[in-house]
Amino acid sequence: MIDFTAWDIVRNLLLAARWTVALSLVAFALGGLVGLLVLFARVGRAKPLRWGAVAFIEVFQGTPLLMQLFLVFFGLPLVGVDTPAWFAACLALTLWTAAFLAEIWRGCVESVPKGQWEASASLAMNYLQQMRHVVLPQALRLAVPPTVGFSVQVVKGTALASIIGFVELSKASTMITNASFQPFTVYGAAAAAYFLLCFPLSAWSRRLERTLHVAHRN
Amino acid sequence: MAYQFDFVDVFKYTDVLARGVGLTVTLIGVGGTIGIAVGIAGAWARGYSGNRALEWLVAGYVEAIRNTPFLVQLFFIFYGLPSLGVRLTEVQAALLAMVVNLGAYATEIIRAGIEAVPRGQREAGASLAMTRMQVFRHVVLRPALQKIWPALSSQLVIVMFGSAVCSQIAAEELTYAANFIQSRNFRAFEVYFVATGLYLVLALLLRQGMRSLGGWLVFGRRA
Structure with a gap:
C-alpha cells in the first residue's frame, strides 16, 4: 500500500488544477467570443436573429449546466462526432458562458443612452459601425466588473466536467480520495485550491465596481 | 445508418422520473426555505448584530462558499464530515449542502437589500425607542426583501x-x-433531453411560485 503524504496530495491537486485553469480559460475566451456574436444578434434589428438569441439565452440559462454537459457528451456521438470528455466540457461550458455573458452585456449596451444610437445613425453609420465606434466603447466600462465576476462562475462551473470524466481538480480529488482514504483533507485542500483561484477574481471584480462608481459620481 | 431516436423507451420509466422530480422539488422546497432563513440571519449578523467577531465570521462563511464549487462543498460534507463523526444520509447531505450554499448567497443578496433601505427609516425606528432587533424586524426587513425578491428568486433557480x-x-x-434510466435502456440522449425539459418546467414553476409567495409574504398583497 502506498502512503499518501500531505505533499503528495497537494502536488497531485496542483497538477490537476492546471486543467481547471486551462478549461476555465478556454471556456471564458471562446464563451466571450460566442457571447459577443449572441449579443450582436440580441440587440440588433433583425427579428429572426433576435429571437434566436433570446431562445439561446433562455435555454442555456434555464437548464442546469450538468444537463447541458450530458446532452453534448451523449448527443454529439449520435450525429457521428467523436466526443472525448475534454471536448464536451469545452463546448458545453463555452455555450453556457456565452449565454450568460451575452445577457450581462446586453444590460450594459441597453444602459447606453438612446440618443447615442440616434446620433450615430444620423452620421450614416451602419449597425456594426454604431456598435464598434459608439456603443461598445461606452458599454465596456460598465461591463468589466460583472464580466470579471462571472469568470468566478466559470471556474466553479468547470468542476462539473469531472462528472463526465474530465480529470481536473474535482475529479483528481475523488481519485486521490479513493487511493488515500482521506476525504476530509483532500476535499478541504481542493476547496482551498478553488478558493485561491476564485477569490482574487471576486475581489478584483468588487474593486472594479467601486472604482467605476467613483468615476460615475465625478 | 442514422440514429433512431426513441422517446417511448424513456416514458416507460415515468414513475422513476416522477420520484426524481419529487425529491428535487422537496430539496429545493425545504433547502430553499431554510437557506433563505439562514440568509436573513446572516444579513442580520453582518449589519445589525453589532458584534465584530460575528460579522467577520459571517463574512468568511460567505466568501468561502461563494468562491468554491457546489460539487466540492457537497463532497466535503458527504465524504469529509464522517471523519469528524458527522454521518449524514445522501438526502441529508444534499439538503445541508444546499442550505449552506444558498445561505451564503442569500446573506449577500439580502444584505444588499438592507443597505438599499433609506437610513431615515432606521433612524425613525430608533426614534420610536425601538431596539436594533425591532428596527430590523419591523422596519428594515420587509422593504429589503421587496427590493431583492427577484434576485433571490433567480438564486433559488440557480441552486435548483x-x-x-x-x-x-x-x-x-x-x-x-x-x-438510472439511461443505465437501463442506454437511451442517454433521450433521457437527458427529457430531464432537461423537466428542469426547464421546474424553473418556470419555481419562478411563478416565488412571485406568488413574494406577493403574499413580502409585498403584503393577497394574490
Whole structure:
C-alpha cells in the first residue's frame, strides 16, 4: 500500500488544477467570443436573429449546466462526432458562458443612452459601425466588473466536467480520495485550491465596481 | 445508418422520473426555505448584530462558499464530515449542502437589500425607542426583501440547477433518475433531453411560485 503524504496530495491537486485553469480559460475566451456574436444578434434589428438569441439565452440559462454537459457528451456521438470528455466540457461550458455573458452585456449596451444610437445613425453609420465606434466603447466600462465576476462562475462551473470524466481538480480529488482514504483533507485542500483561484477574481471584480462608481459620481 | 431516436423507451420509466422530480422539488422546497432563513440571519449578523467577531465570521462563511464549487462543498460534507463523526444520509447531505450554499448567497443578496433601505427609516425606528432587533424586524426587513425578491428568486433557480449535482452522492433526485434510466435502456440522449425539459418546467414553476409567495409574504398583497 502506498502512503499518501500531505505533499503528495497537494502536488497531485496542483497538477490537476492546471486543467481547471486551462478549461476555465478556454471556456471564458471562446464563451466571450460566442457571447459577443449572441449579443450582436440580441440587440440588433433583425427579428429572426433576435429571437434566436433570446431562445439561446433562455435555454442555456434555464437548464442546469450538468444537463447541458450530458446532452453534448451523449448527443454529439449520435450525429457521428467523436466526443472525448475534454471536448464536451469545452463546448458545453463555452455555450453556457456565452449565454450568460451575452445577457450581462446586453444590460450594459441597453444602459447606453438612446440618443447615442440616434446620433450615430444620423452620421450614416451602419449597425456594426454604431456598435464598434459608439456603443461598445461606452458599454465596456460598465461591463468589466460583472464580466470579471462571472469568470468566478466559470471556474466553479468547470468542476462539473469531472462528472463526465474530465480529470481536473474535482475529479483528481475523488481519485486521490479513493487511493488515500482521506476525504476530509483532500476535499478541504481542493476547496482551498478553488478558493485561491476564485477569490482574487471576486475581489478584483468588487474593486472594479467601486472604482467605476467613483468615476460615475465625478 | 442514422440514429433512431426513441422517446417511448424513456416514458416507460415515468414513475422513476416522477420520484426524481419529487425529491428535487422537496430539496429545493425545504433547502430553499431554510437557506433563505439562514440568509436573513446572516444579513442580520453582518449589519445589525453589532458584534465584530460575528460579522467577520459571517463574512468568511460567505466568501468561502461563494468562491468554491457546489460539487466540492457537497463532497466535503458527504465524504469529509464522517471523519469528524458527522454521518449524514445522501438526502441529508444534499439538503445541508444546499442550505449552506444558498445561505451564503442569500446573506449577500439580502444584505444588499438592507443597505438599499433609506437610513431615515432606521433612524425613525430608533426614534420610536425601538431596539436594533425591532428596527430590523419591523422596519428594515420587509422593504429589503421587496427590493431583492427577484434576485433571490433567480438564486433559488440557480441552486435548483445546482441540485442536479446531488446525483453524484446518490441522492435520488431528477438527475439521478435520469442516470438510472439511461443505465437501463442506454437511451442517454433521450433521457437527458427529457430531464432537461423537466428542469426547464421546474424553473418556470419555481419562478411563478416565488412571485406568488413574494406577493403574499413580502409585498403584503393577497394574490
